[in-house]
Amino acid sequence: MTRQVELPQGALELLILKAVSLGPLHGYGILLRIQQISNQRLEILQGSFYTAVYRLERRGWIKGEWGESENNRRARFYSLTAAGKRQLKQETARWTDMASVVAGILDAKGDEI
Amino acid sequence: MSVAGRIRRLWQSIVPRASSDIEEEFRSNLEAYREDLIRQGLTPEEATRKARIDLGQPATQNETYRDAIGLRLFDELGGDIRYGLRALRRNPGFAAVAVLSLALGIGATTAMFSLIYAVLLHPFPYANADRIMNPVVIDEEHPGEPVWFATMKPQFDTLSRAKSIESLLGFAGSNMEITGGGIPEDVIGAYLTENANTFFGVHALLGRGIQPSDAQGGGQPVVVLNYKFWQRHFHGDPHVIGRTLELDHVPYTIIGVMPRSFAFNDTTGVGDVYLPRSLLHDSVNPPVTSPYIPWIKLKPPISPAAADAELNAIVRQFAKENPNHFPKKWHLQLQPIIVPFQQNTVRPLVLLLAGVLLLLIIGCANCSILLLARGRARQHELAVRAAIGASRWRIVRQLLVEAIVISVTGAILGVAASYWLAELPMQLSPSSFPNESVIRMNLPILAFSVALALLSGLLFGLVPALRLSSPDLARTLPSRQRGISSKPAKHRWSALIAAQVALTLLLMATAGTAIRSFLHLMQLPLGYNPDQAMQVGIVMHFRNLKEWDSIRSRETRTAYIEEIRQKIAAVPGVRNVAVAINAAPPYSGADGAIEISGVPWGENQSVRIHSVSPDYFNTLRIPLLRGRI
Numbered sequence: 001m002t003r004q005v006e007l008p009q010g011a012l013e014l015l016i017l018k019a020v021s022l023g024p025l026h027g028y029g030i031l032l033r034i035q036q037i038s039n040q041r042l043e044i045l046q047g048s049f050y051t052a053v054y055r056l057e058r059r060g061w062i063k064g065e066w067g068e069s070e071n072n073r074r075a076r077f078y079s080l081t082a083a084g085k086r087q088l089k090q091e092t093a094r095w096t097d098m099a100s101v102v103a104g105i106l107d108a109k110g111d112e113i
Numbered sequence: 114m115s116v117a118g119r120i121r122r123l124w125q126s127i128v129p130r131a132s133s134d135i136e137e138e139f140r141s142n143l144e145a146y147r148e149d150l151i152r153q154g155l156t157p158e159e160a161t162r163k164a165r166i167d168l169g170q171p172a173t174q175n176e177t178y179r180d181a182i183g184l185r186l187f188d189e190l191g192g193d194i195r196y197g198l199r200a201l202r203r204n205p206g207f208a209a210v211a212v213l214s215l216a217l218g219i220g221a222t223t224a225m226f227s228l229i230y231a232v233l234l235h236p237f238p239y240a241n242a243d244r245i246m247n248p249v250v251i252d253e254e255h256p257g258e259p260v261w262f263a264t265m266k267p268q269f270d271t272l273s274r275a276k277s278i279e280s281l282l283g284f285a286g287s288n289m290e291i292t293g294g295g296i297p298e299d300v301i302g303a304y305l306t307e308n309a310n311t312f313f314g315v316h317a318l319l320g321r322g323i324q325p326s327d328a329q330g331g332g333q334p335v336v337v338l339n340y341k342f343w344q345r346h347f348h349g350d351p352h353v354i355g356r357t358l359e360l361d362h363v364p365y366t367i368i369g370v371m372p373r374s375f376a377f378n379d380t381t382g383v384g385d386v387y388l389p390r391s392l393l394h395d396s397v398n399p400p401v402t403s404p405y406i407p408w409i410k411l412k413p414p415i416s417p418a419a420a421d422a423e424l425n426a427i428v429r430q431f432a433k434e435n436p437n438h439f440p441k442k443w444h445l446q447l448q449p450i451i452v453p454f455q456q457n458t459v460r461p462l463v464l465l466l467a468g469v470l471l472l473l474i475i476g477c478a479n480c481s482i483l484l485l486a487r488g489r490a491r492q493h494e495l496a497v498r499a500a501i502g503a504s505r506w507r508i509v510r511q512l513l514v515e516a517i518v519i520s521v522t523g524a525i526l527g528v529a530a531s532y533w534l535a536e537l538p539m540q541l542s543p544s545s546f547p548n549e550s551v552i553r554m555n556l557p558i559l560a561f562s563v564a565l566a567l568l569s570g571l572l573f574g575l576v577p578a579l580r581l582s583s584p585d586l587a588r589t590l591p592s593r594q595r596g597i598s599s600k601p602a603k604h605r606w607s608a609l610i611a612a613q614v615a616l617t618l619l620l621m622a623t624a625g626t627a628i629r630s631f632l633h634l635m636q637l638p639l640g641y642n643p644d645q646a647m648q649v650g651i652v653m654h655f656r657n658l659k660e661w662d663s664i665r666s667r668e669t670r671t672a673y674i675e676e677i678r679q680k681i682a683a684v685p686g687v688r689n690v691a692v693a694i695n696a697a698p699p700y701s702g703a704d705g706a707i708e709i710s711g712v713p714w715g716e717n718q719s720v721r722i723h724s725v726s727p728d729y730f731n732t733l734r735i736p737l738l739r740g741r742i
Contacts, residue, residue: 026142046168076138
């Protein structure tokens with residue numbers, strides 16, 4: 001079994017943006033998709049998860065609209081706004097830059113310095 | 114996107130989602146999670162239970178939402194305010210004393226500020242009033258007495274071409290008589306150059322102001338009414354436009370009524386009626402030349418000092434042409450039109466403001482003491498709050514909000530009272546303020562009082578809030594209470610009370626001194642006794658050359674005045690009637706120079722000459738020092 005990972009600050013928001021960018025999803029659907037992509041390696045606390053969704057909607061990065069769910073129930077579907085797209089692109093670049101720098105330093109061997 | 118769509122988006126981005134909307138979404142997520150759990154093999158009961166544990170109550174979700182989008186502070190402040198209001202209602206005695214002591218201070222300070230605002234900061238209704246200048250000639254031998262500066266037509270035209278002048282108004286005052294009705298009535302007419310409307314930039318209340326087309330054909334017979342005159346003579350009749358007003362036997366068409374705030378001007382007397390300047394012709398016989406008294410509106414970037422330089426050169430040229438009209442050594446100065454009032458009112462207003470600020474500080478100290486006293490009764494409540502997890506900042510905030518609730522309530526009362534208070538000085542001493550000053554509530558004054566309320570709330574609330582919220586051990590360890598907090602608290606109490614007593618004494622002493630000097634002023638001997646004396650101005654009008662000739666000679670004029678004097682003397686209740694050229698002291702007489710035979714001509718032989726009738730001294734009860742009358 002793979003190890004569980006805990007998310008650092010701000011990462012949850014980025015993952016929600018990414019999940020929504022693949023197509024409109026309702027709240028619990030976003031959670032499922034993130035867990036599915038991560039191969040269940042992430043455990044996300046539902047309380048803080050919905051708080052993050054509210055915050056992203058308030059900032060205008062995702063917008064919610066009421067619609068029908070797969071089993072014909074009313075649900076609120078979120079999609080990425082134009083501002084959200086820009087934010088996702090920017091944050092992704094920042095995240096990969098940081099990750100590569102950190103990884104590069106951690107990979108360093110004594111004789112290379 | 115359509116405009117309506119944009120507006121809807123903007124609206125949605127500002128207004129938080131409704132509580133029912135949040136709850137519905139939450140329920141749908143809860144349901145989705147529950148179904149997922151059932152798919153994973155839990156029984157429906159277990160799934161419901163686990164979903165509830167992981168996600169929480171639907172009813173509290175709106176709070177989570179508002180917290181997430183940063184509205185929590187507002188929600189808590191709202192709660193604190195409601196709690197503060199409830200606390201005030203619970204303690205009506207405390208509330209009344211605290212609110213009243215602040216209402217006094219805030220009301221008086223707001224009244225003073227609105228007075229200062231109306232009189233000094235924004236007294237005139239004219240557009241760009243700060244650029245309107247009154248040119249005065251300063252006699253360098255008597256620099257304290259600036260002289261109004263009048264021009265004749267050619268000089269006025271020269272002046273209007275000056276580069277620093279954006280627009281030039283010329284006016285002249287005239288005593289006129291309403292004729293054609295029953296009793297003739299004296300009115301002050303102000304003749305204005307026909308650019309008046311654009312110069313003042315004040316919209317007429319009814320009809321229109323004087324405009325360039327009124328100059329056509331040697332002046333159109335039209336008249337614009339002053340607000341007070343309109344109220345007095347026409348009882349505020351809204352259908353007055355188009356009617357005829359007969360002045361000095363000439364009919365004029367009423368074309369407009371100015372708003373209440375327009376009371377031009379203070380130089381030649383506030384006009385009851387305003388007429389086009391072109392109507393005022395110079396005449397050779399009788400020889401009357403009417404001056405143009407200028408008001409100057411400067412071009413925006415030019416400072417009064419820079420304009421002074423240009424205009425001085427122009428006026429020096431006038432002085433060469435008419436050396437008699439100017440003192441020996443003089444210069445021209447452009448005075449902002451507020452200056453004459455500033456000289457009279459700044460000092461008393463500042464004194465009054467200091468006085469009411471003192472009153473406000475006393476009120477604040479009073480409230481601090483009251484809050485501290487009440488705080489003792491509330492220690493239990495605060496201890497419970499702290500015990501269930503309120504931080505010190507949270508308790509301080511709650512106490513401050515309660516203080517501000519008190520101060521804002523006081524401010525509302527005070528501002529209502531200040532509406533009346535601010536009128537008081539103007540009613541007591543109307544001539545000290547520009548006629549245009551209308552005191553009214555407006556945005557700057559309201560903003561001032563709100564700021565004042567918040568500030569005083571913070572001022573008097575801070576000490577009690579810090580004191581009551583201090584995380585000392587007093588509340589939890591009663592045995593150590595006396596040892597730790599009692600002494601410093603007493604210290605602070607006595608400091609507050611001492612400050613309050615000191616300030617009250619200071620205020621009382623100041624008020625006492627002011628009242629004493631006022632009483633002293635009341636008893637100052639005037640040199641005459643105005644008791645039961647009345648002054649009636651009689652202006653001699655003539656409508657044509659024949660009438661002018663009839664009052665031209667001294668004999669006919671004397672006979673005319675004597676006839677009036679005798680008729681007044683015949684009125685029952687009149688004891689004495691005297692006649693003088695102008696008015697009762699101190700504004701009477703004319704400046705003149707004398708030469709005493711046998712004494713060499715000196716510098717200080719100027720006197721004021723009063724032409725009076727024999728009964729004058731008797732009527733005003735002016736005692737004779739030596740000799741005879």
